[in-house]
Amino acid sequence: MLHIRRAIGDGVPQINTAVVDDTLSVADEVAQKIAESGIDLSQSGLASISDEAKLRALAKKANKFEKVKNQKCGSKMWTEVHELASLVREGKTTWEDLDLDDIDIRLKWSGLFHRRKRTPGKFMMRLKVPCGELTSEQLRFLGESIAKYGEDGCADITTRANMQLRGVQLEDADTIIDGLVQRGLSNVMSGMDNVRNITGSPIAGIDPHEFIDPRPLCHELNAKITNNGLGNVELTNLPRKINIGISSSRDDFAHCHINDVGLKALQHPETGEIGFNVELGGYFSIKRNIMSISGNTFLAVDQVVPYCLALLEVFRDNGGREDRQKARLMWLVEEWGVDRFRSAIEERMGAGQTLRPEAHVEYLDVWQRRDVMGIHPQKQPGMFWVGVCIPAGRMHAADFAELADVAEKYGDGSVRLTVEENIIIPNVTEANLAALQAEPVFQRLEIQAGPLMRGLxxxxxxxxxxxxxxxxxxxxxxxxxxxxxxxxxxQMVRIHWTGCPNSCGQAQVGDIGLMGAPAKLDGKAVEGVKIMVGGKIGENPELAEDFSKSVPAAEEHLLPVLRQILVDKFGATPKAVVSA
Structure with missing residues (x-):
């Protein structure tokens, strides 16, 4: 049901605050509240959640986004986006005349993020790329999709090994979406209160040190969650987003410690089987930054998908729906305790499913997380992967076509995205390495990038x-x-930049992290950064600690500070100055 022009939050019926008869059953209380609110349940996001969750979503203190979802589920945009695009394209309406809740909130269920403040009328389109795998055909299509938008038409590799297209106009959205589907990609459930892109390993299946190839699990889980990319109403109204990472080696390329659900592969010391220890609750936000904690669970490979689906249902039906800053998974785990949370998942998984406690392995060696940039031998004899540095993850239309050509000419026509916003070209024969490195694209996108650029x-x-x-x-x-x-x-030094405390750039895991912050210069407010130092990733991760809360971001002020950090903490030395 399409709506025209309504301010965000306007027109949402107010819940009757009269005292509810405490003799009512939960179901009756829900029915009473829905009747009083005038909500059409066939349109509402309430339809797919438990009665207890409905009460939380209908409560007077429920947050604004719950009220928007109550009125109309974001899943409606999976089909309505085509209608909206057609109306705009045919001149029957403009994006300014459309329902603001649809444009600014619900379209995110279709991966479309309106950038009203910076680029009004233009959208970022976020995809789903499980385990970061793309084909050359998909790469070319992504480049073609943004080519028409000029300077605004670019794309970003994300810290979830995903892709975001920029500059997209609403009248083109249906054409792009149809093209994605035709090529095996999807955009549904990639924003708002959904499971975000499932991360794995960028060298899955070719890694000499992996316990297991995580790609089948990433793809199966994504298919179940999204209904094979068509959208799944049963799992699209979570209290908040969920990030899932599946790590396949001791390197933890998925960054399990900062995922809501992290699955870390290992060999069980008693049974010898390959499985996963579960970590829960890692996330960054404006008000809280926390690493995951043990879920005290070891999963056999065939338990991974049932476990994750059960966890999502438990979270959907029991997570908080009032303060969005207290609605991420960790808050429910802390409220219940790990044992109760684990039992609830086990019960939801059904008869015959038993969750074992986590497996404890003590490694005798120290494992250094590997740098996947550059050229490295695969576990397949005579084959290599080539890690390509994409500076700050930013790509333009021509980059897509050139990388697709290289992947087809020298590899198997596929590429992998990394959570460090770079690209890997797998399955290159040794005989092809020299010719590949001579390709013109690598004058711009370096294979042997410098120690800072490769970690940016x-x-x-x-x-x-x-x-x-x-x-x-x-x-x-x-x-x-x-x-x-x-x-x-x-050495490589990983510098992470993030523009605000939401920390999409994950400043807390960088060797050096920079976060947008207020600063003053000569008593006047200027752009600034908070600087953190010491983040670690891999087998024994740590979050960075504060170094300076406010440094002006202008280069003449920032560069000396960063230069000194690199000298003092990372062994950098000034280069000799050659006089004329």
Missing amino acids: VSCTGAQFCGLALIETKNRAMEVVKKLEIELNIP
């Missing part, structure tokens, strides 16, 4: 995101270039 990660920043306090991507690239010119840096 950045969120979108103020160029497109209305929440960002600073511009990040272009600034990050310029700062890194200058530091690499000035310093000899003996």
